[in-house]
Amino acid sequence: MTPRLCVIEGDGIGHEVVPVAVRLLTSLLPALEVVPADGGWDCFRRRGEAIPAETLEKARHCRALLFGAVASPAHKVPGYRSAIVTLRRELDTYANLRPVRSLPLPGSRSGVDLLIVRENTEGLYVGEEQGDGERATATRVITRAASQRIALCAYRLADEQSRRRVTIAHKANILPLTCGLFRDTVRGVAAGYPEIETDEMLVDALAFRLANDPESFDVVLTTNLFGDILSDLAAVWCGGMGMAPSINLGDRFVLAEPVHGAAPDIAGRGIANPLATILSAALLLRYAWDEPALAQTLEQAVDQVLRDGARTPDLAGAGAESISTMEMERLVSSALD
Numbered sequence: 001m002t003p004r005l006c007v008i009e010g011d012g013i014g015h016e017v018v019p020v021a022v023r024l025l026t027s028l029l030p031a032l033e034v035v036p037a038d039g040g041w042d043c044f045r046r047r048g049e050a051i052p053a054e055t056l057e058k059a060r061h062c063r064a065l066l067f068g069a070v071a072s073p074a075h076k077v078p079g080y081r082s083a084i085v086t087l088r089r090e091l092d093t094y095a096n097l098r099p100v101r102s103l104p105l106p107g108s109r110s111g112v113d114l115l116i117v118r119e120n121t122e123g124l125y126v127g128e129e130q131g132d133g134e135r136a137t138a139t140r141v142i143t144r145a146a147s148q149r150i151a152l153c154a155y156r157l158a159d160e161q162s163r164r165r166v167t168i169a170h171k172a173n174i175l176p177l178t179c180g181l182f183r184d185t186v187r188g189v190a191a192g193y194p195e196i197e198t199d200e201m202l203v204d205a206l207a208f209r210l211a212n213d214p215e216s217f218d219v220v221l222t223t224n225l226f227g228d229i230l231s232d233l234a235a236v237w238c239g240g241m242g243m244a245p246s247i248n249l250g251d252r253f254v255l256a257e258p259v260h261g262a263a264p265d266i267a268g269r270g271i272a273n274p275l276a277t278i279l280s281a282a283l284l285l286r287y288a289w290d291e292p293a294l295a296q297t298l299e300q301a302v303d304q305v306l307r308d309g310a311r312t313p314d315l316a317g318a319g320a321e322s323i324s325t326m327e328m329e330r331l332v333s334s335a336l337d
Helices: 014-028 041-047 053-062 083-091 144-160 178-190 203-212 224-238 275-287 292-307 325-336
Strands: 004-010 033-037 064-069 095-101 113-119 129-131 136-138 165-170 197-202 219-222 245-249 254-258
Touching: 004 014, 004 053, 004 083, 014 064, 014 275, 014 292, 014 325, 033 053, 041 083, 053 064, 053 083, 064 083, 064 275, 083 254, 095 144, 095 224, 095 275, 113 144, 113 224, 144 165, 144 178, 144 219, 165 178, 165 203, 165 224, 178 197, 197 203, 203 219, 203 224, 219 224, 245 275, 254 275, 275 292, 275 325, 292 325
Parallel strands: 004 033, 004 064, 064 254, 113 219, 165 197, 165 219
Antiparallel strands: 095 113, 095 245, 129 136, 245 254
16 A cells, blocks of 8 residues: 655744655655645634645545644634644544654763653643633543543553553642543553553652653653643753654554744744654654654664764754754765665
């Protein structure tokens, strides 16, 4: 079957970094059929929809997606809903995976190799808010069904990747009904995997340890908002947000996305770091098309380029020598040969 990829560049630097990753993907997977589609905040301003119906149709036809950078308004805009949240919801990609591993960068810490598994469809991100200008409330939704399927995903991945411990992050001491339901449901799934150690931590204590002792974690399993925050915190150990890949898994669809934003201050200047998008493309090879050897080849090419000292401006720091987006692509491509 011909592999297909729906490509949504999104906003800002997405138009620069996504084509880089697509070209590298097609060099490794020549039969790949690339299907471009529209989506994002700019799309909403042009068309009144962040994800048009034809984009969803293309996504469902391809079953694998690469989404670039996301821009969002800082205030409520009638009719607007985040493009990436819409895609996750419509495609039911209920598991967000954020791998964090040591990279050959000065700020990266050796010995880190952890996976954060985040429930992706509910929690506080259901978007149910009310307010009258004096008081505002948000509804947090936790269900047994969603908690069970994310737990099954986390333990299956731990088993497949020979990871030996899953840490449940929750706040059941303060939120006994919602976090308690999540924690207890995960415990029930864990009972079916006796070969994998299970422990749990309150999310604030876990955040402290993650900031000081990231090597002590293997798989961290948590709810939507907690996973969003913890995974951004953990990104410091792999070189920062410009180096952080992610992938969203569902039963039918796979959606890869770099974690960084649209970076409008540098968009169009040719200096954006494409490595998070390239590493997200490696996750597509692994999870969408079952090509772990090709995924490892791409990841190793990135590692080699970094070991050789290549740095885009965000990695080089102020005043240090740096290279362009296109030069980084060239170096990674050469490392693949």
